[in-house]
Amino acid sequence: MKHRTFFWFFLPSAAAMFLFIALPIVSVLMQSVFAPHQQVVREVENCSVFGCTKTTTVDLAATAALREAEPLGRFVGGSIYTDRNHLAFSEVAVLASTADGISTFLDGLLNLPFYGALLFTLTYTLVVTPLSILLGFVVALAVNAVPRFLRGPMIFVSLLPMIITPLVGALILFWMVDARGVLGALIQSLAGDPNLSVKASTPLMWAMLMVYGIWSSAPFAFVVYYAGLQTVPQDTLESAMIDGASRWERIRYVIVPHLLPLTTFMALIKIMDNFRVFEPIVSFNASAHAQSLSYFIYSDLGGETRLLSSAAATSVLTILGVVVLLSPVLVRTWKTYGRGAA
């Protein structure tokens, strides 16, 4: 295709992505190095017969004018990145010098909001991704073993947890594990503690969030593996049998190698999706126990005072995290396709 034709065909899509993805990244970068203006304070001297007192008042008009003139705020460089709510350099330095062991250091580190959110996000991604892929694989094997006419309805049911709106799916689960809900009652009777509440316990809350994550992302792995199982070369399987391969050996040497490329693809998609975990924390009202990077940004943006600079700094750090996570894939894609495409 000629350059000129390509340009016109690609223009609408490129314009949308440039204006609403590329420029916002620039905007986030800008905002993260500016802080809101402080209020303009004037010192007024009140004199009376008893002498003079100095009082300070906020000059509202001047503050508004300043904010109007420079909506971005004042330039503060990298100080937002290093403050307590983000990378917290000085707090970490204090911790490093005072902590008497690696565990106290880590405890202190994870009490800092950014590191806490980072830890939850990474734990969630690293736990949910492999477990959901594994669950999906077993479900695919099981569905593949039932008679053909039953498979349609089973695929329908299995797709539901994935297709459901994340916020809504998490809410449904949250209501069920409520101390007055059916799963909550079950957990209480299993633990033998009638006052046990998932809402009140940090480890239980983390576990529930991850259970939700596995529940909602296993169907994707199931569908991909199920489709993969349909294309397993039957001839290879049969010749392996003739050669005396056991059932386990057939799985190990024929089916698994066939499904391996699918696993890489799925792991990539799932890591991207799990890294942005956000809605379940809103639904579970879990912010006291677990915060993810996305939720951290969301809570800065919402509320009465919109902490735009703080949210922007977290966003930049999150985007860097995404790039780091993706870098092996990007390098691999570049190596495989990049040279061939030219």
Next chain:
Amino acid sequence: MTTRIADRRPPALLIALNGFLVVWLVIAAFPFLWTFWGSFKVEGDFFSKADWMNAITGPLTTAETGSSFTATGYVGAWVQEEFWRAALNSAIVVVSVVCISLTFGTLGGYALARSSYRYAFWLLLVALVFRAMPPVTLVSGYLLPFFEWNLWGHLPTAIIVLVAINQPFTLWMLTSFFRNIPKDLDESAMVDGCSRFQAFRYVIIPVMWPGVITTGLFSFLLAYNDFAVTAMLLSKENQTMIPKIASFLGTTQTKGNVMFAVSSVVSVTAPLFVLVMFFQRQIVSGLTAGAVKG
């Protein structure tokens, strides 16, 4: 189709697999059935301290309303809390997002699939990075400019933002789809004197619908399920369904009207069920399209 020898399994393995499958199906479907059933009860039954069986039999519902099923949750949400307005907004947003992103996506995807230059590859790689970014990071970039230019709070703003966030995925899917349509088709049209656009219009468009429908389904799901963008960029009167449900939790849980949220959750789920029922095949093929080739 007869069972192949290679498909035969020992009975013990079959029992284990089928048992596992039953457990999985219950895990996948039970939460929906439970919530659907419970949405016709009063709060005291759906959240019962005394006995979880109350959510099924509904003694308090019978005592309060005279029948074991009640639609008060639905009436409260749809009429009193004006959930219908949110549903209407959702419909506008979803239909516009699907139409616009498919239009942009087919043009762009076709161009990427037919271009043999290196920049097409780079564009796809950039799109992959864009696809990986959490939408909420972009939202923090929108807020300040949108406030400044008075764009905040309107439906068209949310629509165009969702279209843009949707583009990377749409481009990837449609590019791989267009690559499967033989080049000879449009090239022979061009040999016959068509311009590139005419070839696209008269030769490609008639054969592209299966891929477009599949991609459209995923655009639909993205727009319908979105919370981060619609919650932060829409004003209260323009809210779509998902942020509206989230706002129920903030305001009505204290009033004891959590049943509004339960009934609206069921209302939001219903269209998704219908969608999966009708388009199961397309959804499955769409999910696997990227994987089987990648």
